[in-house]
Amino acid sequence: MKCVQSNELDFSGQNIYVGIDVHLKSWSVAILSEHSVLKRFSQSPEPEALHKYLVNNYPGANYYSVYEAGFCGFWIHEKLMDLGITNIVVNPADVPTMGKEKLRKTDAVDCNKLARELRSGSLEGIYVPKADVLEMRSLIRMRNLIVKDSTRAKNRIKSLLRFHGVEIPKEFTRCSIGCWSKRFLSWLQALELSTEYGKKTLELHLEQFIRLRKMLLQETRAIREISRSTVRQTYTVADICSGYRCYNCRYPDGRD
Structure with missing residues (x-):
């Protein structure tokens, strides 16, 4: 053998x-x-x-x-x-x-x-969230980015008006009443500057702001839909919104 x-x-x-x-x-x-x-x-x-x-x-x-x-x-x-x-x-x-x-x-x-x-054996692993929780956080993170971009767009429009000596009517300067309302946007769209170049610049700024506002509305609706779904029965608010403000989310016991 x-x-x-x-x-x-x-x-x-x-x-x-x-x-x-x-x-x-x-x-x-x-x-x-x-x-x-x-x-x-x-x-x-x-x-x-x-x-x-x-x-x-x-x-x-x-x-x-x-x-x-x-x-x-x-x-x-x-x-x-x-x-x-x-x-x-x-x-x-x-x-x-x-x-x-x-x-x-x-x-x-x-x-x-x-x-x-x-x-x-000296290392301790961090908590690893599940993929769906991470994607929910990404949605909330995206909303926060849109809010920041929207604020920047507003500031650019105000800076453009100041630079060209355009005074905003007092009826639009009190945010609780009319600031960035439909009436204020209509006033901006009808505003005439010295040249067509200034008018075009203002139009582009307004288009950007309006587009961001629509995106913000879509994001907020999506987050609210998640908060009303069965997700809240599976995950806590801390899981989904860790590090971020949660919009219309509820705790597992029904608290807002």
Whole structure:
């Protein structure tokens, strides 16, 4: 009977720790075992590529990974978890850093630091909201941006009038009565400046403001619709509106 030697890799029962320094066009990756640094490399920004590398080179192992919260959000976390890699997302300020790592800050150093601290158990992952909650927050964030843009548009119109010496009638200067009402907008649209160029400039400013006002109305209606839906029975207001003002949302117990 002949003995056949097997050259297949088997990391069953072993833990593999992966630190990922995430960037737009590439990721810097450090892979550590319990006692040594196994590999450091750069790869395309794709969770599938990382998973394929781990499975091919460390089959059967338990995979643990970490990356810092930032511009990329949480889709990478969701994808890694779906692929069977236990991942956490950490606050960059919470990652222990040695003095030499502060002086020599590179992508390779950062990913190695993340993998090392993940292995030591010193990292605590932040809360990762579900995808639908994140998209609800994006809707509220968009409304806040439109409000700011609308305020800027108003200020530009007022500045244009002041620059050309146009005085706004007193009936429109009291916001509680007529400021930015339909009558005020009609007055602005009928206003004649010295030349056609000034008139055209004012028209463009007004078009921008009116467009923003319509967008703001659409956003507010969408948020109100969400607040009246079954979403409030599933998530708390703190989940959906964390960091943002909530418009006509209700608490699970029915409070506004």
